[in-house]
Amino acid sequence: MNAAPDPAAPPSHPAHRGFSPSRIAAIARNTLTELIRLKVFYFLLLFALLIIGNSAFMLRFSFQEEFQVLKDVSLGAMSIFTSLLAIVATAMLLPKDVEDRTLYTILAKPVPRFEYLAGKLGGVLVLLFIATLLMSVLFVAVLFIREKWVIAEILREAGGTPNEQALEMIANVKKSAFSGALVPGIAIIYLKACLLSALTLFVSTFASSSIFTIIVVVAVYFVGHLQATAREYWLAAGANVSWITKGFLAMVSLIFPDLQMFNLVDDIVAGNDIALGLFLRTSGLGLLYVGVYLLAAHFIFSAKEL
Amino acid sequence: MSDPTPAVSIENLTKVYPIPLRRKQLVAVRDLSLQVQPGQVYGLLGPNGSGKSTTLKIVLGLVRPTSGATKIFGSDSSEVESREQVGFLPENPYFYKYLTGEETLRFFGRICLLGGRALQDRIDELLALVGLEHARDRRLGGYSKGMLQRIGLAQALIQKPRLVVLDEPTAGVDPAGSREIRDLILDLKKQGIAVLLSSHLLAQVQEICDRVGILSRGRLVREGRLEDLISIENQTEILLEDAPPELLADIRALVEKSSGKLRDIRKPQTTLERLFLESTESSSLGNPVESTSNDRKS
CATH class of the missing domain: 3.40.50.300 (P-loop containing nucleotide triphosphate hydrolases)
Structure with a gap:
């Protein structure tokens, strides 16, 4: 027999959990749904057009040049597209939640502010992963199709029976098309986008609008790419460098991420392998930046009055 | 207790x-x-x-x-x-316009660490409570203001x-x-x-x-x-129904004999809100709308 519930009796609640990966996962999943339903993946069509168009345009090159340019353009485009997606997708998340008052309803639930931020960032990072994966699949597919096409061309010119020279050419084609450096190179492109996303989240915790956030992060993006060059130029002056310049450079290095370190495209295009040490160092640095920016965002957001 | x-x-x-x-x-x-x-x-x-x-x-x-x-x-x-x-x-x-009513409640349930059958039952219960079962699969972008308030109330109640x-x-x-x-x-x-x-x-x-x-x-x-x-401490309200004029005259006479003062005798009015609701409900049922309310009874 079921006992009639006492309407005045307080309902039983599970004990509050100070930190819950499930809550973060719920917010991340919702953020991913939001971004997908906002149709942000449309930019992939642009990427597809770019590399397919680029591939058709390169028919006039030798196959080595063709694969070099294809990899250069594709990886460069992948880097720019993921960076842009990271900045734009993240910049609108917090202001939109404030504008729609959704932030209030979420934080009025037993959700710590850190988990809210971590969930939002998590959603964008999953989106970036999917975007990077789709672009990589598209890029590899175009590379594969071009490789098969060039090999077929070599075989046709050899009259169907490949001689030693043709076999050597085929081996060269395979070497030019795919290299082991592609996977770590793409992983670093993804990490750079993660870093930019965390940086954007940090800026959006104190920025007044999405536009302001985007402008600030794009400025940081350029400074981050140029600072290594500027540092090398100034330090090359040797003894003439004043302590003020050195201090300024150190400050810039601390505040702005050195994004040039995440640019391994040149090595990949040149056919060089990426050393494991360099990959691990760069990955570690990227993850460190993500962690530091997330903590800095939490520091400001937890003190923010909504 | x-x-x-x-x-x-x-x-x-x-x-x-x-x-x-x-x-x-x-x-x-x-x-x-x-x-x-x-x-x-x-x-x-x-x-x-x-x-x-x-x-x-x-x-x-x-x-x-x-x-x-x-x-x-x-x-x-x-x-x-x-x-x-x-x-x-x-x-x-406004909530998330891209989520349906059911997805909205599921999201708020999950951040309250509810899940599985218990969460689904709670969602069904709340959608029934706020009268939005028919709109459970519709995105919030298509909800009216009143529906948004009701789904808002449902999310507020998700964790009891x-x-x-x-x-x-x-x-x-x-x-x-x-x-x-x-x-x-x-x-x-x-x-x-x-x-x-x-x-x-x-x-x-x-x-x-x-x-x-x-x-x-x-x-x-x-x-x-x-x-x-x-409440106005020094005043008393008596509400009569179907009172004949003689009774009202008697009441007046009684008041005049006492130390109290008769402030007003009037027909009580319905509220504008009640009039609105009755009119819109009867019109939605296809009934003719009354042109006056002189004979209206509260």
Whole structure:
């Protein structure tokens, strides 16, 4: 027999959990749904057009040049597209939640502010992963199709029976098309986008609008790419460098991420392998930046009055 | 036995916002103290800018007080833990337009760590409670204002809170929607859930609140049981139905003989809201609309 519930009796609640990966996962999943339903993946069509168009345009090159340019353009485009997606997708998340008052309803639930931020960032990072994966699949597919096409061309010119020279050419084609450096190179492109996303989240915790956030992060993006060059130029002056310049450079290095370190495209295009040490160092640095920016965002957001 | 701990306890609460460029300060709430008991509907009234929303935000831990303390069932409301017991519906909520009604409740359930069959049952229960079963698979972007308020109320109740905080729950909602929300609030009261709401729609507050506090420029200027605050102690109202003119004449004569004064004899009026609801309901049923209300009986 079921006992009639006492309407005045307080309902039983599970004990509050100070930190819950499930809550973060719920917010991340919702953020991913939001971004997908906002149709942000449309930019992939642009990427597809770019590399397919680029591939058709390169028919006039030798196959080595063709694969070099294809990899250069594709990886460069992948880097720019993921960076842009990271900045734009993240910049609108917090202001939109404030504008729609959704932030209030979420934080009025037993959700710590850190988990809210971590969930939002998590959603964008999953989106970036999917975007990077789709672009990589598209890029590899175009590379594969071009490789098969060039090999077929070599075989046709050899009259169907490949001689030693043709076999050597085929081996060269395979070497030019795919290299082991592609996977770590793409992983670093993804990490750079993660870093930019965390940086954007940090800026959006104190920025007044999405536009302001985007402008600030794009400025940081350029400074981050140029600072290594500027540092090398100034330090090359040797003894003439004043302590003020050195201090300024150190400050810039601390505040702005050195994004040039995440640019391994040149090595990949040149056919060089990426050393494991360099990959691990760069990955570690990227993850460190993500962690530091997330903590800095939490520091400001937890003190923010909504 | 009822729980003696107040659902909300606010003690000497003051909130000051600095205005940096002008080197001035804005006192949003000044030395506010009040309590909301479990199962009570408390109305926080006041004009725009009187400090109602700031007070609610402090109770929910969204804004820090400059001084004073707020507690929810005895827990400091700045602690995340205190919000296990609270549901909140903000003023004019939009929520995530890309989610359906059911997905919205599922999201809010998940962040309250509900899941599985229990969450699905709770979603079904709440959609039925707020009358949105028919719109469960429709995206919130296509919801009307009243439907948004109702799904907002449903999300506020997802984890079975003991306190519900509503900021202008009927703002911008048509009279029919407004009545539905009011009925839902009365249902909550019957279930023993405390409700703290802010509003400047006084007629509605009068119908549902047990206790009210009136804020003006951040100060609590009146506070108490609604009945005590609005009753006119030296007047008595007698409401008669089908009274013949002779009876009315007798009453007049009796009053004249006594020390009391007859203030007025008049036909009671229905409210404009009731007239609106009756008219729109009868018109939706295809009935002719009355042109006058001279013979209307309340």
